Amino acid sequence: MNFADIPLEEKQAALHDLRAVKEQFAARGWFPGTSGNLSIRVGDFQPDQFYFAITSSDKDKSVNTTEDFLFVDAAGEPCETTKLRPSAETLIHSKIYRMTGCGAIFHVHTVFNNLLSERYGNDGFVPAQGIELIKCLGIWEENAAIRIPIVPNYADIPSIAKLIPGAIQSDIPGVLLRNHGIYVWGRNAFEAKRHLEAFEFILEVEYRRLALGV
Numbered sequence: 598m599n600f601a602d603i604p605l606e607e608k609q610a611a612l613h614d615l616r617a618v619k620e621q622f623a624a625r626g627w628f629p630g631t632s633g634n635l636s637i638r639v640g641d642f643q644p645d646q647f648y649f650a651i652t653s654s655d656k657d658k659s660v661n662t663t664e665d666f667l668f669v670d671a672a673g674e675p676c677e678t679t680k681l682r683p684s685a686e687t688l689i690h691s692k693i694y695r696m697t698g699c700g701a702i703f704h705v706h707t708v709f710n711n712l713l714s715e716r717y718g719n720d721g722f723v724p725a726q727g728i729e730l731i732k733c734l735g736i737w738e739e740n741a742a743i744r745i746p747i748v749p750n751y752a753d754i755p756s757i758a759k760l761i762p763g764a765i766q767s768d769i770p771g772v773l774l775r776n777h778g779i780y781v782w783g784r785n786a787f788e789a790k791r792h793l794e795a796f797e798f799i800l801e802v803e804y805r806r807l808a809l810g811v
């Protein structure tokens with residue numbers, strides 16, 4: 598399927614959903630200093646051919662403009678002529694789509710995801726157990742224990758993207774970048790948002806457990 602063959606309504610729906618998520622995350626303070634990026638995939642998926650709408654690079658994501666999003670292909674190249682630059686981290690989105698076939702990917706920098714990614718950075722994962730919101734990740738067993746993978750945070754984005762396939766755990770829809778932030782995905786924007794809210798809740802609980810010594 599070529600980009601031009603994807604129905605306009607589907608593209609508009611993706612932009613509408615991105616706008617809504619962006620506003621909600623901005624209201625939570627999840628885009629400090631222009632950080633963070635969001636994407637939603639459109640059209641059919643093949644590991645080497647797919648398209649997604651993504652946030653433009655370096656924008657203040659707490660305000661709405663006509664230049665907030667653009668469509669790119671699996672290589673991260675804009676689908677249409679535009680002066681906009683896709684997120685500097687587009688290749689990470691592309692790699693996650695390629696590996697998972699998911700429908701939406703959200704990335705935010707928060708104090709809790711930064712602190713725990715460093716605290717457990719040498720272990721390669723943040724452990725979490727016995728938190729009700731683990732169920733929001735689709736893991737329903739009682740007192741479930743999970744490991745949220747962590748990859749190093751290189752300045753060179755392709756070097757990070759290369760590590761994503763080895764880091765992704767099939768039952769954990771997220772990966773931390775050490776001292777940077779978290780990437781979370783889902784079949785669609787609703788599910789990716791639920792996963793991100795759950796991860797951030799879980800990370801805050803684990804941080805506060807450490808701080809309280811409980």
Ligand SMILES: CSC[C@@H](O)[C@@H](O)C(=O)COP(=O)(O)O
Nearest residue numbers: 631632633634654655656684685
């Ligand atoms: C401005 S600090 C954050 C950036 O370095 C980057 O990690 C980020 O999340 C946003 O980059 P962007 O290119 O706007 O998508």
Ligand SMILES: [Zn+2]
Nearest residue numbers: 632633704778
């Ligand atoms: Zn980032």
